[in-house]
Amino acid sequence: MECVKTLTTSRNNERFHRQEEMLAVIFLAIILGINAHPFDELHQYVDEHVEDYVQALREWVAVESDSSDATKRPDLHRMMDMTAEKLKNMGGEVEMVDIGSQELPDGTTIPLPKVVTAQIGKDSNKHTVCIYGHVDVQPAKKEDGWATDPYNLTDIDGKLYGRGSSDNKAPVLAWMHAVEAYQALDLDLPVNVKFLIEGMEETGSNGLDTMIVAKRDTFFSDVDYIIISDCGWLSRKPALTYGTRGNCYFFAEVEGPKQDLHSGVYGGTVIEPMTDLIGILDSLISPNGKILVPGIREAVAPFSDEEWKMYQDIDFNIETFKSKIGVSQLMYNNKVDLLSHRWRHPTVSIHGIEGAFSASGSKTVIPAKVTGKFSIRQVPDMDPAMVKKQVTDYLNSVFGKRKSPNKLKVTMIIGAKPWLADTKHALYEAGRAAVKRVFQMEPDLIREGGTIPIAQTFQDVTGKSIIMLPIGGFDDGLHSQNEKMNRYNYIEGTKLFISYLHEVAEIKE
Ligand SMILES: NCC(=O)N[C@@H](Cc1c[nH]cn1)C(=O)O
Ligand SMILES: [Zn+2]
Numbered sequence: 001m002e003c004v005k006t007l008t009t010s011r012n013n014e015r016f017h018r019q020e021e022m023l024a025v026i027f028l029a030i031i032l033g034i035n036a037h038p039f040d041e042l043h044q045y046v047d048e049h050v051e052d053y054v055q056a057l058r059e060w061v062a063v064e065s066d067s068s069d070a071t072k073r074p075d076l077h078r079m080m081d082m083t084a085e086k087l088k089n090m091g092g093e094v095e096m097v098d099i100g101s102q103e104l105p106d107g108t109t110i111p112l113p114k115v116v117t118a119q120i121g122k123d124s125n126k127h128t129v130c131i132y133g134h135v136d137v138q139p140a141k142k143e144d145g146w147a148t149d150p151y152n153l154t155d156i157d158g159k160l161y162g163r164g165s166s167d168n169k170a171p172v173l174a175w176m177h178a179v180e181a182y183q184a185l186d187l188d189l190p191v192n193v194k195f196l197i198e199g200m201e202e203t204g205s206n207g208l209d210t211m212i213v214a215k216r217d218t219f220f221s222d223v224d225y226i227i228i229s230d231c232g233w234l235s236r237k238p239a240l241t242y243g244t245r246g247n248c249y250f251f252a253e254v255e256g257p258k259q260d261l262h263s264g265v266y267g268g269t270v271i272e273p274m275t276d277l278i279g280i281l282d283s284l285i286s287p288n289g290k291i292l293v294p295g296i297r298e299a300v301a302p303f304s305d306e307e308w309k310m311y312q313d314i315d316f317n318i319e320t321f322k323s324k325i326g327v328s329q330l331m332y333n334n335k336v337d338l339l340s341h342r343w344r345h346p347t348v349s350i351h352g353i354e355g356a357f358s359a360s361g362s363k364t365v366i367p368a369k370v371t372g373k374f375s376i377r378q379v380p381d382m383d384p385a386m387v388k389k390q391v392t393d394y395l396n397s398v399f400g401k402r403k404s405p406n407k408l409k410v411t412m413i414i415g416a417k418p419w420l421a422d423t424k425h426a427l428y429e430a431g432r433a434a435v436k437r438v439f440q441m442e443p444d445l446i447r448e449g450g451t452i453p454i455a456q457t458f459q460d461v462t463g464k465s466i467i468m469l470p471i472g473g474f475d476d477g478l479h480s481q482n483e484k485m486n487r488y489n490y491i492e493g494t495k496l497f498i499s500y501l502h503e504v505a506e507i508k509e
């Protein structure tokens, strides 16, 4: 009897252990099932389509979508059509939003390029991300000193040279290719994806603010997060960007005689507009970079110890930076000063003088009317409306002291706000995880000296959090001669976006 009891107990124990084992297996399967994401298949798909991606970029770079040149407006419209077409081919619900027209300096108006919006996926159980980018470019001419035709994408040693290749055509395409990879492999998209692609970013995103306000309760109503990939890494290491500077862009027009004058015949008798203009431009900033407009420096948010430490911890080589841009001396010699003046202090840049003689040769003329163009990159807590007043008042006062009979007119043509994000937000944690998976390293947390004019408006109007997830290289030459996108950044960047979509889906909010 005792023996039968022992046998039954041991059978029960065995059954219990087997059940326990099965439960463990099921539990493990569930865990693996949830976490198993086919990254390998997706990455392999990307690797198999590299040449298609390069060809797509070639076709986009071939379009001279320069938003600053009204004569190129037909190309810009075509670029927006191509963007819409690509999103339609991906099954997107596409809209081309009319954002009105633009007044040119001569008083005529031309239509603004339509903004392309698209929606892919509408599952209310998933997060929805909105990818913002632009497909307009800065001007470029071969004569500016390009080694290759700026509108013919040219591959030299894995570097894809062409205007707009890095800013911002390849990153926009990489996002589209990331979504396409999920679709091609018949994999469920981890999040709903919306696209908002514009064609006026390089000239201050004219018309976009109004459109965002108008679409706050429609297009943006279900958007959880906004992602922007319109900036670059700081070094060879991937980065997540949490701030951009704003930009206030000014025209200072000085008008004198009714027409240009012979400098031999009239020189010494007239007060020259160009002399006045150079004088007032020179009053904006000292040779060592101190902004002289009263009130500007006082408005800059204090630099905290925590921030100082963050900058100190960033891996950044000043000598590499110097050699990349070809200068022997910088404004600052230590890393923290240099990075902070690049990212979180304002600066004045003088860009050009319209009406001045600038061709080769030696024309001896006194220009009758000249317009100086300069901008002030601004930072928290500066405010564009305040900067406009400070600069206008200051230049009028400096000009007044010259007692010149010429006329000065100061206008601010762009007033783009700076943007700053909370790096503790889950979007940044997701960014870290995606970077680690694709690049096996921690990303740098950086700010950007350039401007995404619409970033802060997105944040203010929609109340949604934004992350900037760059894939451009540190030496891409944005806005400059020989702009390029590395094949490596373009392709691994596409994989990063694939991973990021997965990581965002995991955010519990
Ligand atoms: N890639 C972003 C970029 O280059 N943005 C422009 C936007 C701008 C600012 N003022 C006029 N355009 C930039 O110059 O930072
Ligand atoms: Zn850009």
Ligand SMILES: [Zn+2]
Binding pocket: 138, 167, 202, 478, 479
């Ligand atoms: Zn740009």
